[in-house]
Amino acid sequence: MKKITVFAPNVRHGGGRILLLQILNELQNKNYIQNAYVSSNLKDELSGFKGIRFNNSNLFSRALAELRLYFNNYKNNKILFFGNMPPAIKLKSHCILYLHNSLLLSKKNVYSFSIKTKIRLAFERLYLRIFIKNVDEIYVQTPKMLKELKNYNENLNIKLKPFLDNQKTNGSIPNTDQSKYNFIYPSYGYSYKNHKLLIKAWVELSKDGFFPSLLITIDKKNDKKLYEYISIAIRNHNLNIDVYSNVNYKDMQDLYNISDTLIWPSLTESFGMPIIEAFNAGLSIIASRLEYIDDLLDDVYLFNPYNAEDIAKNVIICLSDIQAKRAKNPKLKFSIPQTKDFVESL
Template sequence: MNIPKRLFLHAPNVHVGGGLNLLQVFYGVAESNIDFEQLDLRAKAGMKPGRAERHWVRPTLFSRLAAEWRLRSRVKASDTVLCFHGLVPLFPLKGQVTVFLQNRILLSSDSLKSYPIKTRVRLWGERLMLKAFTTRIDKFVVQTPSMAEQLRGFLGEQTPVVVCPFVLADVDQADVPAEKIYDFVYVASAEPHKNHQKLIAAWSLLAEQGLRPSLALTVPFDTALSFQIEELKRKWDLNVFNLGQLSSREVSALYDQSSALIYPSISESLGLPLIEANSRQLPIIAAELDYVRDIVEPVQTFDPASRTSIARAVKRHLGYGQPTQAIHGPEVFLREVMR
């Protein structure tokens, strides 16, 4: 007797940004295959109705635990479970379990001190869970070769991992070319790994040198970062415009109004804005990191930890020469010491 194979979609905590966009795209093609789903309540407005049994998960410890227990109780040996939120199940499951892992921070031993204490504790716990419960996973799916390499480095070379990138359908460009309002655009939320602080520090350095290129940001309003950006903007008279969190259509229009994408993020599983900008043939100035070269060829690169390196890359792209330091002999050094 053949038992029908059922698909369980488990996606608590997927409610904003690129993760939600990918979930919506996936759901658009997989809805008829999904038999049971657990979604984040905060994503309710963005998820269309489906035919499956649906449970909304609140962002509370009790609701998350209840969802994990419900999953354990319902999954049979013939079922497939997709953990779209990138975490291993809390309880062992009878079916085949696939984890779609998008958070590169979980695969790193880097310090988390730049994150708020609550986020720091959560990420630390998720790293421990990933290591402790890996044997419960039949397969990991990641979106780039460098992510797969990092996953194997974190969990071991025998970790079952498949590279299978997918992205949003490309949005239509404006029929009439839009006016270029901004020299650079950076589409990113306010998380510390997005590296806005170094980017703004580079813009402040450029202002010290008399250069004020325009920069459009999409940092949500009423965040500590948005206030910090406004403070530095006033202090250095920066040509920076924070537009707040935008819809997909608004982001599309913003690309059309921008001359180049700058991307200083220090950690990405894919980097959707890189793909979106590349599809529009926008020049890309980005961090010299593996995740960037997995998917695009930037016109300029920089060290994302250095405001000087970022500023120099911007100047190169804008056509400003960067004088190098003259190297002197020991006689000049002696004269300087004695002067």
């Protein structure tokens, strides 16, 4: 019987957490789990699972987990390193690295991160460069990531392996009469997600007498400064914006169902899971005119993500088209398998 070990002690939140849980659920259902080294933050979701080893979120705990891995690996085993980091020691097992953070392939910090985040990224980039030779295969989610990784090291064995348990539910544009929000932006508050410029675009719209409704989902606790920035802009310019905090993944579908259009101003993405979810929910999409969008979709509205006025201009075009029932209908450029198909391919 197939047995897979999953190593992801550093995956705690965001899209990585969602995809990791989908993998582990599928492995559990098929009784494929050999061992899984995961963050203690996932205890509630993985209660009762076999072979789970919970780890604290620090370097010592990760090093200890990797030592356990070293003393329990066998020639015919497969190990999926899902947390972007390869093993520091070459193992006998067949090792697969699932790389889903494009920031690790950059040589410079071009975004305004905190000092702590900059130090962590610098360490992880160096770690990846030194130890990437210890894996047999690398899986990525998009053609953009595949191209960037080949430029990073042309000798790597790289495969395009996206997956997501999210089915298309509606092939047409949503009924605007039933929608509460013109636009939705479900994302974390990282600087490259470009929330501040999006808010500036909404301020520009307000100056011209346009007040489209926008739903933003962020973590008010972790993104406190961003939340304050948005709140001040709402008060000062009477913006029609609601902010939801800590929305459960299962509840996101309900929010898509009351929204017309996904707006996505992010400056970089490895995958952009909400883009796929919004597409599957039948929403219109307006997004950054960047390569990661071109990788995924045709027939979407595009804007310059570095220019608030251009965002505002294209928001008006999108609104006008939706109201006139002539909105663009996005098309996905490649199929994205379900988790069960991904697991069977391991």
